[in-house]
Amino acid sequence: MTSAELDMIAPLDAPLPPVPAGEVLTPSQWITFLAIADTIVPAIAGPSTQSIDDLIVQLPDYNNAIQKIQQAVPADATSDAVQKYIRDKASSTPGFKDLINRTFGDYMRDDALKGIRVVLSALDTRVGCYLLTGYSTSFCLQPVNIRQQILQGWSRSYLPQLRQMAKSFAAISIATWVKQSSAIKPVLGFPRAPVHGKPGKGFDYNFLELPPGEDQEVVETDVVIIGSGCGGGVCAKNLAEAGHRVLVTDRAYHFPAKHLPMSSTDAGIHLFHNGGIDTSDDNSVAFLAGQAWGGGGTINWSASLQTQGFVRQEWADEGLSFFTSSEYQDCLDRVCQRMGVSTKYIEHNENNRVLIEGARKLGFSAKEVPQNTGGNKHYCGYCTLGCGAAEKQGPVVSWLPDAANAGAQFMEGFKAEKIVFDFASGRRITTGVEGTWTSRDETGGVSGSNKTKRKVLIKAKRVIVSCGTLHSPLLLLRSDLTNPQIGRNLHCHPASLVAGVFPQEIRPWEGGILTTICDEFSNQDTKGHGAKINAMTMIPSWVLPMIPWTGGLDFKLLASKLSRMCAHCTVVRDRDTGQVYPDPVDGRCRIRYSPSAFDKGHALECILGMCKMMYVMGAEEIMVSQNGVPVFTRDPDAKESVGINDGSFQAWLAKLRKRGLPHPETSWGSAHQMGTCRMAASETKGVVDPRGEVWGAEGLYVADASVFPSASGVNPMITNMAISDMISRGVARGLKEETR
Numbered sequence: 001m002t003s004a005e006l007d008m009i010a011p012l013d014a015p016l017p018p019v020p021a022g023e024v025l026t027p028s029q030w031i032t033f034l035a036i037a038d039t040i041v042p043a044i045a046g047p048s049t050q051s052i053d054d055l056i057v058q059l060p061d062y063n064n065a066i067q068k069i070q071q072a073v074p075a076d077a078t079s080d081a082v083q084k085y086i087r088d089k090a091s092s093t094p095g096f097k098d099l100i101n102r103t104f105g106d107y108m109r110d111d112a113l114k115g116i117r118v119v120l121s122a123l124d125t126r127v128g129c130y131l132l133t134g135y136s137t138s139f140c141l142q143p144v145n146i147r148q149q150i151l152q153g154w155s156r157s158y159l160p161q162l163r164q165m166a167k168s169f170a171a172i173s174i175a176t177w178v179k180q181s182s183a184i185k186p187v188l189g190f191p192r193a194p195v196h197g198k199p200g201k202g203f204d205y206n207f208l209e210l211p212p213g214e215d216q217e218v219v220e221t222d223v224v225i226i227g228s229g230c231g232g233g234v235c236a237k238n239l240a241e242a243g244h245r246v247l248v249t250d251r252a253y254h255f256p257a258k259h260l261p262m263s264s265t266d267a268g269i270h271l272f273h274n275g276g277i278d279t280s281d282d283n284s285v286a287f288l289a290g291q292a293w294g295g296g297g298t299i300n301w302s303a304s305l306q307t308q309g310f311v312r313q314e315w316a317d318e319g320l321s322f323f324t325s326s327e328y329q330d331c332l333d334r335v336c337q338r339m340g341v342s343t344k345y346i347e348h349n350e351n352n353r354v355l356i357e358g359a360r361k362l363g364f365s366a367k368e369v370p371q372n373t374g375g376n377k378h379y380c381g382y383c384t385l386g387c388g389a390a391e392k393q394g395p396v397v398s399w400l401p402d403a404a405n406a407g408a409q410f411m412e413g414f415k416a417e418k419i420v421f422d423f424a425s426g427r428r429i430t431t432g433v434e435g436t437w438t439s440r441d442e443t444g445g446v447s448g449s450n451k452t453k454r455k456v457l458i459k460a461k462r463v464i465v466s467c468g469t470l471h472s473p474l475l476l477l478r479s480d481l482t483n484p485q486i487g488r489n490l491h492c493h494p495a496s497l498v499a500g501v502f503p504q505e506i507r508p509w510e511g512g513i514l515t516t517i518c519d520e521f522s523n524q525d526t527k528g529h530g531a532k533i534n535a536m537t538m539i540p541s542w543v544l545p546m547i548p549w550t551g552g553l554d555f556k557l558l559a560s561k562l563s564r565m566c567a568h569c570t571v572v573r574d575r576d577t578g579q580v581y582p583d584p585v586d587g588r589c590r591i592r593y594s595p596s597a598f599d600k601g602h603a604l605e606c607i608l609g610m611c612k613m614m615y616v617m618g619a620e621e622i623m624v625s626q627n628g629v630p631v632f633t634r635d636p637d638a639k640e641s642v643g644i645n646d647g648s649f650q651a652w653l654a655k656l657r658k659r660g661l662p663h664p665e666t667s668w669g670s671a672h673q674m675g676t677c678r679m680a681a682s683e684t685k686g687v688v689d690p691r692g693e694v695w696g697a698e699g700l701y702v703a704d705a706s707v708f709p710s711a712s713g714v715n716p717m718i719t720n721m722a723i724s725d726m727i728s729r730g731v732a733r734g735l736k737e738e739t740r
Helices: 003-007 027-040 059-072 079-087 096-107 110-122 126-133 144-155 160-180 184-188 230-241 264-270 309-317 326-338 350-362 399-405 472-478 540-546 552-560 597-616 640-645 647-659 717-738
Strands: 043-045 054-056 217-220 223-226 246-250 285-287 366-368 409-412 414-424 427-438 453-459 462-465 497-501 516-518 531-535 565-572 579-582 589-592 621-624 668-670 700-702
Touching (some): 027 096, 027 110, 027 144, 027 552, 043 079, 043 552, 054 144, 059 079, 079 184, 079 552, 096 160, 110 126, 126 144, 144 160, 160 264, 184 552, 223 230, 223 427, 230 246, 230 399, 246 399, 350 366, 350 516, 350 531, 350 565, 350 597, 462 717, 472 579, 497 597, 531 597, 540 552, 597 621, 597 640, 597 647, 640 647
Parallel strands (some): 217 453, 223 246, 223 462, 246 409, 285 668, 462 700
Antiparallel strands (some): 366 516, 414 427, 497 565, 497 621, 516 531, 531 565
């Protein structure tokens, strides 16, 4: 099928809530911002055009660009599509400004937005513009060619603030344009629906509904589980099947399989925490975390790796002997068996084939990654936007339906605000949770404004917090718990990207996302710290913003090659840690984290290895996520027999090694967050005890990746589930003993 034909059978839309009331920028600030965006994603024209709003290129360069794009596009793309693409710019894209307005108004932290406003205002004054650009003319009045020189100058500035500003403006402009533009899709051949996907039918959930009212609604249960993700789902199944009354709550709403996979725009709002734009305080790392019914299990990539032996031993050496016991292995095997975890049905796409075959050709250690696809071949590629086939056995498809069949109840749209305690004889005894429930709108969706809100008290004998690594510690802090370990010890497997452009069409968004892994560089300090190599999701709005912007024409040429690209990323088992804490203005999650020199050293060795894998597999161009490192272009006359010993390639690797991974030039991402409610043998070292109970709070448990004692070094889903299996079975035994 063509992309156009697939678009006709795309999943149902998931309408978004209204954009924020009013404008987050002043009219003059908007003009300046859109001038920046139109410089990053410009309309390109030849020298006969006189408009200052176009990027003017010399006629040979213009004709060469048109020719290269025409060679890169799918066979069914028309010449009109190429022209529309080359002429498209950010501000002319329908929905671009609205999505930026939503991003700034709903999701950007207050201090960051203030900083953007200051810069945009300064660029509209003579003095400010002169200080920032070297020109006294307002930025928006300059021709695009001059604006481009200014942004390129920022990216090379000796001032890190200007380098960061250039990188941030480029990333948000590119991501938003790629999500919204109708011009890029036919050039890439990227369809709305996965080519090999097949619609499936998920479980029909029944959610508790509350009537309108002013008084606090009181709900009683045995166990309330706050969060429906990988930890909460396992707990719900175990406790419901043990015969206890279970209520699972989540602030997110459920979207059935018929709405999945969502578009990149809708998924960012409906399925990801904070619109998918969380960053560390210093903007060094972009954090992606699920905020969906089913949590991270709804948007992860099916990778199902068990806890590594040396990690289990490390945790046992900290006084947590459970992790080297047969009981823990039983937990691992039990959760894998329920989800049909296997490598039997894997069919590698080209992105993963390049990884595993490139590793073989270099003598690197690599293997297949088990998938939680229930014994089915799952050749999709869009699962990070939700699994429309309902085959990926995340909580929504497996654990939560099992819990429902055993009598569990569910409440979506519930924001937990505070754990409730009684105090007796110096003991803090957990009795429930308070929060606010928000209904769906009058149509049953979430986009309308006519919704019911109720204050709710859920009384329970046990409370299990499964809000994820970013939010479980914040709920504990809002509940007046004062253990200084709460929120600390954040690990996040920082990831940096290497991409390669190949001669042939690859369509890398087709097929399983992550079916191979290379662990050649995973133990660089002989203590289990290093980095693994994963295949990347190749959704355009995820990949393109991570590749450094060097100019408007360069970007348009680069983006047109995506159908011939592969991309891999590091998964660094970080030794050094960060912290999550509440924003002092609005209480939202703030993240204090920057990759350490120690961990970046391991990442660099891994990145060099990824580049070698791309080269040995025939990549014509290789690019990294570090600004200032030029794209490597393969010499077509280079002898194939020389392999990675090619002189020009070795010289480029030497430049890359010398450049290193400086801040803010290097783009980092994190999809795995762990450790902020660390499990420990004593209260001075962690937040929960070896049974998962919060130190000093009887009946309060945490069951998610936040309890990891340190970084797992592999995708955390299976470890999270196995620990939650242990914790919830212990809770069930405790409740049973109370009734005797």
